[in-house]
Amino acid sequence: MRQRTASILWRAGIAVALITAIGLLPWVSHTDPARTVLKARSADRDPTPEMLRDIRVQLGLDAGPFHLLGDWLGGLWRGDFGTSWLSGGQVGPAVLQALGVSLLLMGVALVVAAVTAALICARTLWLGGRRRTAGGTGSAVLAAVPEFLTATVLATVVGVQLGWLPALGWYGPRWTVLPALALGLPAGAVLGRLLDDLLPGAFAEPWARSAAARGLPRRTIARQALRRSLPGLLPNTGLFVVGLTGGAVAVEQIFDIPGLGRTTLQAALAQDLPVLQAGTLLLVLLATAATGLAHLGTRLLTGPALRDGALPTPHRTTTPARSLQPLLHAGLLLGVIALGLPRDPLALDTRARLQPPTRSHPFGTDALGRDLLARVAHGALDTLLLALALGAVALITGVLLGLVPRLSGPLVDTVTALPPVLVALLVTAVAGSGAATPALAVAAVAWAPLAAHTSALLRQERAALHLTATRALGAGPGYLLRHELLPAILPPVTRHALLRLPGIALSLASLAFLGLGAQPPSPEWGLLLAENQPYAERAPWAVLAPAALLALLGALAVTAAGGVRLPGRRTREPAAS
Numbered sequence: 033m034r035q036r037t038a039s040i041l042w043r044a045g046i047a048v049a050l051i052t053a054i055g056l057l058p059w060v061s062h063t064d065p066a067r068t069v070l071k072a073r074s075a076d077r078d079p080t081p082e083m084l085r086d087i088r089v090q091l092g093l094d095a096g097p098f099h100l101l102g103d104w105l106g107g108l109w110r111g112d113f114g115t116s117w118l119s120g121g122q123v124g125p126a127v128l129q130a131l132g133v134s135l136l137l138m139g140v141a142l143v144v145a146a147v148t149a150a151l152i153c154a155r156t157l158w159l160g161g162r163r164r165t166a167g168g169t170g171s172a173v174l175a176a177v178p179e180f181l182t183a184t185v186l187a188t189v190v191g192v193q194l195g196w197l198p199a200l201g202w203y204g205p206r207w208t209v210l211p212a213l214a215l216g217l218p219a220g221a222v223l224g225r226l227l228d229d230l231l232p233g234a235f236a237e238p239w240a241r242s243a244a245a246r247g248l249p250r251r252t253i254a255r256q257a258l259r260r261s262l263p264g265l266l267p268n269t270g271l272f273v274v275g276l277t278g279g280a281v282a283v284e285q286i287f288d289i290p291g292l293g294r295t296t297l298q299a300a301l302a303q304d305l306p307v308l309q310a311g312t313l314l315l316v317l318l319a320t321a322a323t324g325l326a327h328l329g330t331r332l333l334t335g336p337a338l339r340d341g342a343l344p345t346p347h348r349t350t351t352p353a354r355s356l357q358p359l360l361h362a363g364l365l366l367g368v369i370a371l372g373l374p375r376d377p378l379a380l381d382t383r384a385r386l387q388p389p390t391r392s393h394p395f396g397t398d399a400l401g402r403d404l405l406a407r408v409a410h411g412a413l414d415t416l417l418l419a420l421a422l423g424a425v426a427l428i429t430g431v432l433l434g435l436v437p438r439l440s441g442p443l444v445d446t447v448t449a450l451p452p453v454l455v456a457l458l459v460t461a462v463a464g465s466g467a468a469t470p471a472l473a474v475a476a477v478a479w480a481p482l483a484a485h486t487s488a489l490l491r492q493e494r495a496a497l498h499l500t501a502t503r504a505l506g507a508g509p510g511y512l513l514r515h516e517l518l519p520a521i522l523p524p525v526t527r528h529a530l531l532r533l534p535g536i537a538l539s540l541a542s543l544a545f546l547g548l549g550a551q552p553p554s555p556e557w558g559l560l561l562a563e564n565q566p567y568a569e570r571a572p573w574a575v576l577a578p579a580a581l582l583a584l585l586g587a588l589a590v591t592a593a594g595g596v597r598l599p600g601r602r603t604r605e606p607a608a609s
Contacts, residue, residue, distance in 0.1 A: 142216065227265050408560065
């Protein structure tokens, strides 16, 4: 009871600290909110000193940030979220309406993600947990194609050209299909790969082999193996719930959806602090609720075995299947980079604008006549090296914090509640804009899924029978950590980190797509996609070139992740039932 109370107080303290930091933004960034508010209200009027003074008095800015924050927090007890600095209307109804829109979109996207994950795991379930010697390229492509690019293609082709579904607005259930597909397909691909990684260990447990030997139906064994694997996946599912709600800013922008992520982003850009604070608070509460449901689901699925230390370990060291796919993907990616590096990515030729692929321009040209092969190759150096560095930092940070779940749990909930775009805006306000802004923003949030995964695996491994026996023989915490816990946890978390590598590159691309970070004429991949998106229908090769390399990076990450194993206990591969 005492630990639960401490956890609740710790989470509440983090939420208050976050809200306080947001309330201090204008003073930390040394900007004048009165100027931003005046520009948003009336862009044509000049900011005279008298006019700015009147706005400060009206908003209460002269009283200081802590007075404003106290008034806002005091209103929460009465259900009052404050008054918008821009519209003058009540914040509560508008933000709650945006939350309802995002929850509906998130629900449909979760259905899409669940179907996608089920299709990815279907073959492993059917084969009784035997590892595939190859494959995963299709799921890698789904996970690596940017959400905003998927949204653009769906809106242009399905919505505009074919006219099957509406492409803009939010007026009913039919308007949810295309954005839900854009959000759910990548999320389902990642969740499917993570679940597919857990299933072989479940099928290798003694109960599964005994059930197969007694002739139980394959369907029954597969259903129980799925139930056995889900507890290790539920924490990351909770993170996806929040990500699909607050992190869908680019998709909401493309489809003109008045969701919570877009509302919070617009409030941050306009320095409308009451709306920004209310949106952030709702995202934090949503993250807390999702995490609580994930923990409850874990307890219901696992039962008293988690408490009594009666679980067999599902994390077993096996001999990885040999495959040439990682070498082929890496060779192809390096070949494209090597061919493009000798070319000039900034050379302009206005007579060769938007040319299709030719011998002189294998990837075609962009709207200014620049060679796309040169631009994607030079942009790959920055994008890939930065993504690798951020992935390594996220892995180390996630494992270290995941090993202390009482400390990291509330931090994971809070960090996950913040969309990377909002984090980038916070970083920009404090540290200024620049090329490092996306890296700092992504580094601030990329560790959270890995920490949640580490904590989930640690909880199950601590309840394993072999750990209980080793502890009974006198093994200390240090020995258990080095010889039992880390060998069981590090391989799946490292594979998860590799699966997240395209996602890190996508986050950098998304921030550049929304105008944060790299600026023209930089050949960064996200900026290339943003620059060429208006010409996607007329010159699709301008968008397909960077998108194809992102998909290739995803395929490389997935196939390479399959070979990550650490020395440890050797077990037989489970036989097909």
